[in-house]
Amino acid sequence: MNDIASKVLKGEPRSVARLITLAENNSPDAAIAMKDIHPNTGEAHVIGITGVMGGGKSTLISEITREYRKQGKKVGIIAIDPTSPFSGGALLGDRVRMMELAMDEGVFIRSMGTRGMLGGLTSAVYDVVEILDASGKDIVIVETVGVGQAEVDVIKIADSTLVVLVPGLGDSIQTIKAGVMEIADIYVINKADRPDVNQTVAEVKSLVDIDCSNKDRKKPVLTTNARNGEGIKELVNEIKKHKKYLDNSKEFDNKRMRRYEAELIEIIKKRLMNLIFDESKFKEKVESLIYKIFKKEVDPYTAADEILGKILK
Amino acid sequence: MERKIRVLIAKPGLDGHDRGAKIVARALRNAGMEVIYTGLHQTADMIIETAIQEDVDVIGLSLLSGAHMTLFIDVTKLLKKKNMQDVLFIGGGIIPKEDVSVLKKAGVDGVFGPGTHTEDIVVFIKNNVKL
Ligand SMILES: Nc1nc2c(ncn2[C@@H]2O[C@H](COP(=O)(O)OP(=O)(O)OP(=O)(O)O)[C@@H](O)[C@H]2O)c(=O)[nH]1
Ligand SMILES: [Mg+2]
Numbered sequence: 001m002n003d004i005a006s007k008v009l010k011g012e013p014r015s016v017a018r019l020i021t022l023a024e025n026n027s028p029d030a031a032i033a034m035k036d037i038h039p040n041t042g043e044a045h046v047i048g049i050t051g052v053m054g055g056g057k058s059t060l061i062s063e064i065t066r067e068y069r070k071q072g073k074k075v076g077i078i079a080i081d082p083t084s085p086f087s088g089g090a091l092l093g094d095r096v097r098m099m100e101l102a103m104d105e106g107v108f109i110r111s112m113g114t115r116g117m118l119g120g121l122t123s124a125v126y127d128v129v130e131i132l133d134a135s136g137k138d139i140v141i142v143e144t145v146g147v148g149q150a151e152v153d154v155i156k157i158a159d160s161t162l163v164v165l166v167p168g169l170g171d172s173i174q175t176i177k178a179g180v181m182e183i184a185d186i187y188v189i190n191k192a193d194r195p196d197v198n199q200t201v202a203e204v205k206s207l208v209d210i211d212c213s214n215k216d217r218k219k220p221v222l223t224t225n226a227r228n229g230e231g232i233k234e235l236v237n238e239i240k241k242h243k244k245y246l247d248n249s250k251e252f253d254n255k256r257m258r259r260y261e262a263e264l265i266e267i268i269k270k271r272l273m274n275l276i277f278d279e280s281k282f283k284e285k286v287e288s289l290i291y292k293i294f295k296k297e298v299d300p301y302t303a304a305d306e307i308l309g310k311i312l313k
Numbered sequence: 314m315e316r317k318i319r320v321l322i323a324k325p326g327l328d329g330h331d332r333g334a335k336i337v338a339r340a341l342r343n344a345g346m347e348v349i350y351t352g353l354h355q356t357a358d359m360i361i362e363t364a365i366q367e368d369v370d371v372i373g374l375s376l377l378s379g380a381h382m383t384l385f386i387d388v389t390k391l392l393k394k395k396n397m398q399d400v401l402f403i404g405g406g407i408i409p410k411e412d413v414s415v416l417k418k419a420g421v422d423g424v425f426g427p428g429t430h431t432e433d434i435v436v437f438i439k440n441n442v443k444l
Contacts, residue, residue: 017368025316088317089342095363096352102359108366111349113317 004029005036011136013108020110023127026270034127037134042256044076044133045243048158050144050180055164056190057143058097059226065101066229067236068139074106076132076140078125083113090114094143108132114145123266126259129157156262159255160242162235164188165204167197173207182213185242188235192223217245276307285310316444318346320371321364323355325384334375337405340431341373341438357387364400370442373434376406382415389420399443405429 004022007015019037022030047064049057058079065075079094090113101107110128125142132140142157163184187204189197204221211219220238224231246252276282289303298306322338324331331353338348349367351359364372374385385404392398404416405425413424423437 014365014368017366021319021368083347084342087343087345089345090347091338091342091350092347093350093352095349099352099354099359102351102362109363111347111367113347115317 002033002036005033008033008037008131008135009040016108016131016135017110019131020124020128023131024112024115024124026124030127034130037130041130041133044129044137044140045239046129046133046157046159047139047141047239048144048161049141049164050161050183051164051188052166053145055166056226057164058094060164060188060190060224060232061094061141061143062098062101063224063226063229063232064141064236064239065098065107065139067232069104069106073138074136075108076135076137077101077107077109077143078128078132078140079109079111079143080114080125080145081111082145083115088115108135108137123263123270125157126263126266156259159246159252160185160239162186162188162239164190165200166191167194167200173203181207181211184219186235186238187219187221189221189223190226192225192231193227197223216249272311275311282307282310318371318438318442318444319349319367319369320346320373320438321349321351321360321367321369322373322375323351323360323363324353324375325355325357325360326376326381331375333405334373337373337375337431337434340435344435344439346438357384357391360388361391361395361397364397365395369400370444371401371403371438374402374404376404376408381406382412385416385421386419392420401438401442403434403437405434 004015004019008019019030019033022033049061051057061077061079065077068075077098079092079098081090081092081094083090092111092113094111095102095109098109101109110132112125112128115124129140129142161183163180163186165187167189187208189200189204191197201221201223208219208221222231222235222238224235226232246255276286286307289298289306292298293300293303320341322334322341324334335350338350341348349363349369351363355363360372360374372388374381374388376385389402392400392402398420401422402420403423403425404421407427408416408424413426416424422441423434425434425437
């Protein structure tokens, strides 16, 4: 077996960390290691957390993790923040809210930038979920950038998706209308210590009532205070209930299949782009076609067909 | 392969001033690096544990006074113990001249005093990082 993969399977943190880096950098070594990783995955419960910016997602993850740890579960956390489109750099600050977990051997936290991906989930996230799963984590939690900052890709990777909202100002309602209704499995109204919480709960519940994305299961609306831990136990119970519900329905396999579909598309996209724009074999051809388009000797669609034809033959 | 420089920026110790650390964090982000910012009150063990999980190329610590000398030395010791000498270790803050040489001898790769331009730190990292 591949050396780094076998160390990951033993749960060695440094190998886990290094393989994640290789995956993020699109290294061919990562693709090789993933051959040995993939057969050893599928056990972890993948929880996606999205919602309004600054809604308390990271703080909530810290509390949820502590609850799972009390129950003896090992937890992997992937915290994603946006990559600056101008510099390509990123400021990854979610760990500030997870400091209490830093010395816990049963917890592995990795911060990621969105890098090139517009959707908000870097394509390497699929690999990172599998790596943490294979390393023995029972729970893998993915924090995505806030809704509105990017689209709601998290659904494709998570078994259970939490949408985090906060009381007041109708922001929450706007967020739900902005397209998270279908992806939410559980709504969390965090910062329940704030005024107007009851009104927000009522508003979200009324939207849940008219939601017909799933007839078998009514989506729960819970309140939490991530600062003092109120409501966390109940939330974790609800997450576990959702997992049970999935296990007993056909939906689980279906969700996983859709995850692999999304991943496969990402890999193919990435490979094709590399082939067309990076490999010297096609570079000249592409450049000359661009010139022909510019000279009106050929139209862009015909040019695209010509390039694809060369690759697929 | 698209390698990005990953940097851990932390502010050890008990005082609550992280303005300098945040300014440096932003400057490094603007220079195209991925900056993991962990905030205040970090211990040497936490810094090392985080550096391992995040697989960083650089650790940058900010300190406001010579009072944090021991923590710096602790980090260099842990880096050696864990065989992580390929990680570039830099520190910045109000550090007396005589302490700078002590830190460098102990294995701190770069020490930046007050009035350092963030651009100097960017250049130092780019020139010295082991990718
Ligand atoms: N009053 C109150 N404040 C909270 C609660 N949960 C989190 N906060 C505070 O809200 C702020 C943002 O919390 P984060 O956990 O960083 O929120 P986030 O959603 O991860 O933020 P981004 O990742 O930047 O989108 C912090 O100052 C938290 O201390 C809560 O239940 N009540
Ligand atoms: Mg966060």
